[in-house]
Structure formats: structure tokens, C-alpha cells
Amino acid sequence: MHTPSVPRVCACLLRACLMWHFSQIGAESLTDEAWDELFLPLDGPEVWRSVLPPSFEANQAHLWVRKWATMWTEKGSGLTTPVREIFDTVYSFCLASDFSRSHLIPPDEASCSPSTIYSDRKMALSFFFSCSIAHFEPLLRLPLTDIESSGARARHGHRSRAVL
Amino acid sequence: MRDTATGVALFFDPKPTGYVSAREEKDAKDSASDGSGNKSSGGGGKSKAGREGGLEVAVDQAPTPANEVRVRVKRTGYADGVSVKEKSEEVILRRLKDDLSRWAKIRA
Numbered sequence: 319m320h321t322p323s324v325p326r327v328c329a330c331l332l333r334a335c336l337m338w339h340f341s342q343i344g345a346e347s348l349t350d351e352a353w354d355e356l357f358l359p360l361d362g363p364e365v366w367r368s369v370l371p372p373s374f375e376a377n378q379a380h381l382w383v384r385k386w387a388t389m390w391t392e393k394g395s396g397l398t399t400p401v402r403e404i405f406d407t408v409y410s411f412c413l414a415s416d417f418s419r420s421h422l423i424p425p426d427e428a429s430c431s432p433s434t435i436y437s438d439r440k441m442a443l444s445f446f447f448s449c450s451i452a453h454f455e456p457l458l459r460l461p462l463t464d465i466e467s468s469g470a471r472a473r474h475g476h477r478s479r480a481v482l
Numbered sequence: 483m484r485d486t487a488t489g490v491a492l493f494f495d496p497k498p499t500g501y502v503s504a505r506e507e508k509d510a511k512d513s514a515s516d517g518s519g520n521k522s523s524g525g526g527g528k529s530k531a532g533r534e535g536g537l538e539v540a541v542d543q544a545p546t547p548a549n550e551v552r553v554r555v556k557r558t559g560y561a562d563g564v565s566v567k568e569k570s571e572e573v574i575l576r577r578l579k580d581d582l583s584r585w586a587k588i589r590a
Contacts, residue, residue, distance in 0.1 A: 351545050362538065362556025366575050368582060369544060370551045371590060378589075379551050380488045380541045386581055387490040387539065390574065398569040399534070402495030407488065407538060 332360070489540035492574065493532050493559050494567050535560035535567055537574055553582060 322330075336357075340348070348356070358364065370379060390401040538558040543549045555575060560566065 355545055358554075362558060364554055364556040365537070365571065366578075367552055367554040368579070370553065370582075371586060372548055372550060374551045374586070374589070376488075376541055376543055376551045379553060382585055383539050383541055383553065384490055386578070387492060390492055397494075397573055399494045399496050399567045401492045401536070401570075401574075403493045403532065405491045405493070407491050407540065 488542075489538060491536055491538040491558050493536035494534045494570060496534055532559055533561040533564065535564055537571060539578065553578075 340356075359367075384406070387404050389395065390397065391404060395401065535557065536559040538556050540554045540556070542552060542554065544552050555578065557566070557571075
């Protein structure tokens with residue numbers, strides 16, 4: 319019997335947990351964009367965000383971030399693990415009108431059946447609790463790199479080496 | 483499709499320790515016996531950037547009526563089994579918060 323990968327099990331559990339959670343709060347009225355927004359912090363996962371004042375433009379902020387980032391490759395940056403490479407990233411998010419096309423779940427993972435979910439009950443339970451007890455907050459402190467997976471990274475579009 | 487996000491990704495690369503695992507030692511021996519060996523290879527000096535994780539700083543617009551610009555930081559590039567570089571992440575995030583708020587004040 320084929321054993322599902324950890325990312326596949328995580329993705330399926332995440333989908334199940336979130337569907338259950340949002341069905342409890344009456345999320346049927348959410349638009350696709352709102353669903354995307356709810357899932358966005360799980361991509362990575364996201365560890366921090368800040369909203370700039372209304373007068374700021376995205377281009378200016380991007381230029382500032384690019385310039386700001388170069389300082390980390392210089393000597394004496396104070397990092398325990400130094401930064402060696404900086405890449406420019408350009409990507410766009412797919413619409414996630416259904417879960418099988420969400421950027422969280424690679425297409426080859428979307429056909430995961432419930433029977434495969436239960437193949438690893440221990441992980442299923444721990445993951446379920448981490449999702450349901452306090453929504454998404456605990457996930458931000460976990461190295462959920464498995465969920466990101468190579469498939470999700472590939473959909474970021476193209477990356478180009480820029481600075482070094 | 484929706485808003486395109488742009489930003490930068492910073493990839494960590496641990497300092498070379500000089501430690502060579504048994505597998506790397508064996509690979510080095512094999513390649514040396516083949517005559518195709520790269521004498522400088524062998525773990526210590528190899529860059530692991532891209533597999534040792536990193537932080538991606540993305541700039542995009544919130545899907546709200548005001549379309550505010552936002553800066554989001556997320557983890558990226560962690561290979562399976564690689565530990566999260568929490569100390570380094572903290573330093574980068576702290577600096578980003580300070581510098582961004584300073585920049586916002588100056589621009590405002």
C-alpha cells in the first residue's frame with residue numbers, strides 16, 4: 319500500500335480542519351478572495367506582517383525592501399547564521415476558489431482520499447489540535463516547511479538572482 | 483489571478499565548520515579514486531544556501547477597499563529536517579520592524 323507523504327497528510331488535515339472550523343462560524347458567505355486571505359498566513363508560514371499608511375505605494379516599498387535586504391550579506395550583520403544569498407521574488411497567487419487549486423495544496427496532493435489521512439493517526443491528532451485550539455496562531459511558530467513543499471514553491475513563478 | 487507580490491528572499495547559509503560526514507568522506511574518496519575528484523569538496527566549504535531556510539520579505543496590496551500596501555515576512559527554503567534559524571530570524575525581524583517604522587515616519 320502506498321504510504322502518503324507527510325506534506326500530503328498535513329495538507330489534507332489542514333483542509334479538513336479549516337473546512338470544519340469555518341463551517342462552525344458560518345463562513346459560507348466568504349468570497350474566494352476572503353478565503354485566500356484567510357489561508358495566506360499559512361503559506362511559509364508567515365511570521366510577521368505590517369500594513370503601511372495609505373499614502374505608501376507598493377513600488378516604493380519594494381525598492382526600499384530591496385535596498386534594506388542587502389545589509390544582511392555584509393560582514394558583521396550580527397546573525398547567528400549568516401545570510402549568503404538574496405533573491406528577488408516575483409510571484410502571483412492562484413485563486414483558490416476550490417481547495418484543490420489552493421496554493422497550499424499542490425495539485426498532485428489534491429486527490430488525497432480520507433483513507434490515506436488516517437494512515438498516520440498520531441500526526442493527524444497533533445495536527446488537528448494545533449489547528450483547532452487556537453486557530454492559526456500556533457502554526458506561526460512551527461516549522462511547517464513540509465506544507466510549503468516543493469510544489470508550492472514552484473508556483474511562486476520565477477525567481478531571479480538579483481543582488482549578489 | 484490577483485495582486486502580484488514582489489519582494490526579496492534572504493537565504494541562510496551556516497558557517498562552514500570543517501566537519502565532514504562519513505558519507506561525504508566516502509564520496510570524496512570515491513571521486514578521488516576515479517580521478518575526477520574535486521579536492522576542495524567535502525562538506526565544509528560547500529554553500530548550503532537555499533536549503534538551509536530563509537526569510538522572504540514580500541510587498542503586496544491588501545485586498546481591501548483601501549488597498550493598503552503591506553509588508554509580509556514568511557519562512558522559505560527550509561529543506562526537510564533543517565532546523566529553523568530562530569535567532570537569526572529574530573534579529574532580522576527586529577531590525578525590519580525598526581527600520582520600516584523609521585522609514586514610514588520619515589516619509590510621512
